[in-house]
Amino acid sequence: MIKNITAVHGMHDYFFPDTLLWEYIENTIKRILKNYGYKEIKIPILEKSILFKKAIGEITDIVEKEMYNLNDRNGESLTLRPEGTAGCIRAIVEHNFFSSLNNRLWYNGPMFRYERPQKGRYRQFNQIGIETLGLESPYIDSEIIIITSHFWKELNIIDDVFLEINSIGSTKDRKQYIKKLILFLEKNFHLLDDDCKRRMYKNPLRILDSKNPNMQELLNKAPQLKNFLSKDCIVKLNKLCDIIKLLKINFSINYRLVRGLDYYNDIVFEWITNKIGSHKTICGGGRYDKLVKKLSNKTNISGIGCAIGIERLILLIKNINRIKLKDDYLIDIYLVPMNDNLALYKALFISEIIRKKFPLLKIVISYNFSNLKKQIVQAIKQKVHFLLIIGEKEINNKQLTIKDLLLNKQNTFFEKELITELVKILNFKT
Missing domain, CATH: 3.30.930.10 (Bira Bifunctional Protein; Domain 2)
Incomplete structure (x- = not known):
């Protein structure tokens, strides 16, 4: 294994x-x-x-x-x-x-x-x-x-x-202070934790922000950097x-x-x-x-x-939990070719037209070729906004069908009206 x-x-x-x-x-x-x-x-x-x-x-x-x-x-x-x-x-x-x-x-x-x-x-x-x-x-x-x-x-x-x-x-200020701080720590060496003992000579300033409450209480009696x-x-x-x-x-x-x-x-x-x-x-x-x-x-x-x-x-x-990022949908347009022949070619062609005209949209092509009901279920899981359906009927009639999955509305239009239709439903300006 x-x-x-x-x-x-x-x-x-x-x-x-x-x-x-x-x-x-x-x-x-x-x-x-x-x-x-x-x-x-x-x-x-x-x-x-x-x-x-x-x-x-x-x-x-x-x-x-x-x-x-x-x-x-x-x-x-x-x-x-x-x-x-x-x-x-x-x-x-x-x-x-x-x-x-x-x-x-x-x-x-x-x-x-x-x-x-x-x-x-x-x-x-x-x-x-x-x-x-x-x-x-x-x-x-x-x-x-x-x-x-x-x-x-x-x-x-x-x-x-x-x-x-x-x-x-300044460097000069700290040198003067560190001398006094080390003298204080040496006098109270028996009260220091292991971390502070290790730092006492190597980097004594780091002791000042120790997270140990006992050390902080001890430091209340220590010389104060502000006075130097x-x-x-x-x-x-x-x-x-x-x-x-x-x-x-x-x-x-x-x-x-x-x-x-x-x-x-x-x-x-x-x-x-x-x-x-x-x-x-x-x-x-x-x-x-x-x-x-x-x-x-x-x-x-x-x-x-x-x-x-x-x-x-x-x-x-x-x-x-105070920032609410917009995630009603994550894919703008999900193209669904209903078979892997002419419909797929059409989906590839149309997707490039849309990307060129609307470069900020998130566009994905489905390659599942399953029935429409399963495709819709898959699209909902992926949080798709619009489903663009390309089936045999659409190809024969030179049409496209777009389905708004958020509003549950569907519209069929001629392929040549694609950009005009998208501008309208997406509230974009060409």
């Missing part, structure tokens, strides 16, 4: 109607990005491993435990991308794409991380990323937040997500808050919010929901003003970006 081959654990297949919702989400986000002047960039799924080690930081969970690495035939270490920002900046640096220094870009596609699969967290997951380079004003930070808030409004989930922002300060921020970082955070308030976007400052990638500095933010289990981030991002210099010999070029998790959006939208 042959054992079935299954998908890789944590990597999923998606079928209709999930793919219909997926398409709707992507099209909504792309339309808004286009409205704001963002241009698409396509970047490879596979990159050199050194890129992520240098950009993300070698002492991070992603690089240490989660990357899918492989060696090519020349022995070079390659990695399935775990996130998109590093590859996007690599592409911009490699091709010297700094002509205007205010590039607004977006990308879309799968990312890969080897971690324990759970609801909303998979080993292959899809993101739409947004990146903006060359602008330092807090207004560009607010633009990213405004754009994402428009996504949620259009997807009718704005009441089910909430925005958290923070400043993690430079005046410049405080001014930027306050300015961003003023802009967001002016735009009436609800938010809160979460002084323990940090991002798990080393390239972030200053402003970071997350859109979070509690409608798909425990608090889950559906969109996260922040500033990375040193990343271009880190990956090149160029001077500092400021940047800010974020990434939206498509699978989590789908989970959220399905859970709250």
